Amino acid sequence: MNIDKKEIDNFDIYAHEWWNKRGPYKLIHNLTPIRVDYIQNTINIKGLRILDIGCGGGLLAEELSKKGAKITGLDASEKTINIAKQHAKESNLNIEYICSTLESYIEKNKKKFDVVICFELIEHVPDQEKLIHSISEVTKKNSTLFFSTINRNIVSFAFAKVIAEYFLKIVPQGTHQYEKFIKPSELALLLELAGFKIDDVSGVKLNPIDHTFSLSSMTKINYFMTSTKK
Numbered sequence: 010m011n012i013d014k015k016e017i018d019n020f021d022i023y024a025h026e027w028w029n030k031r032g033p034y035k036l037i038h039n040l041t042p043i044r045v046d047y048i049q050n051t052i053n054i055k056g057l058r059i060l061d062i063g064c065g066g067g068l069l070a071e072e073l074s075k076k077g078a079k080i081t082g083l084d085a086s087e088k089t090i091n092i093a094k095q096h097a098k099e100s101n102l103n104i105e106y107i108c109s110t111l112e113s114y115i116e117k118n119k120k121k122f123d124v125v126i127c128f129e130l131i132e133h134v135p136d137q138e139k140l141i142h143s144i145s146e147v148t149k150k151n152s153t154l155f156f157s158t159i160n161r162n163i164v165s166f167a168f169a170k171v172i173a174e175y176f177l178k179i180v181p182q183g184t185h186q187y188e189k190f191i192k193p194s195e196l197a198l199l200l201e202l203a204g205f206k207i208d209d210v211s212g213v214k215l216n217p218i219d220h221t222f223s224l225s226s227m228t229k230i231n232y233f234m235t236s237t238k239k
């Protein structure tokens with residue numbers, strides 16, 4: 010099973026905080042607008058079937074659902090998926106949420122998706138290659154795959170691990186393990202081996218004053234990678 014139980018225990022602890030804009034997921038709230046813009050600038054999502062893997066409390070899923078996409082959200086943390094379900098219900102949104110890893114989902118479902126989103130998940134799974142192989146199984150020719158994750162270098166270690174978790178405390182402590190960070194070149198190679206063509210790599214820049222984000226050519230810390238199934 011491609012799951013790290015300690016990671017899930019950690020996400021369970023903060024599950025009730027997903028929709029607290031000033032809580033430990035504040036940065037993810039601030040990321041949502043540029044994520045939505047990035048996706049919409051790549052593809053018209055209206056009517057498309059989208060799989061959001063490791064969807065958390067549903068911050069992105071809800072925004073994409075409001076824009077007319079049909080969303081399935083998977084998350085291995087039961088507490089988290091329950092928060093996502095509850096919030097979608099209160100928001101009158103029809104989103105399918107399932108507590109599952111991608112691998113378990115595939116065992117029971119043969120559905121293929123037009124778009125797959127894998128944001129800030131690959132750095133939390135034990136077998137990154139297996140995750141990408143599984144993503145390949147839920148895509149079809151021309152499906153679009155959006156990734157976002159953290160690069161691996163001294164700058165990302167200093168920022169994403171030490172400063173964000175321990176000094177600024179804008180990310181829950183223990184969220185990240187440096188050795189699971191992945192370089193764009195490594196991610197691109199895994200995707201190409203799984204049959205994807207890389208379309209774009211864009212960096213994400215944090216404004217240290219107001220903690221908002223913008224796209225950047227600097228990919229040293231967080232980055233997006235978009236690819237298409239061949």
Ligand SMILES: C[S@@+](CC[C@H](N)C(=O)[O-])C[C@H]1O[C@@H](n2cnc3c(N)ncnc32)[C@H](O)[C@@H]1O
Pocket residue numbers: 011012013016017020037062063064065066068069083084085086089109110111127128129130133134
């Ligand atoms: C850092 S959060 C990212 C949430 C969301 N994708 C976002 O970027 O806003 C990682 C999420 O992945 C979930 N997760 C961790 N390991 C997982 C796995 N093996 N399969 C599915 N979900 C997992 C966690 O419970 C958590 O909600």
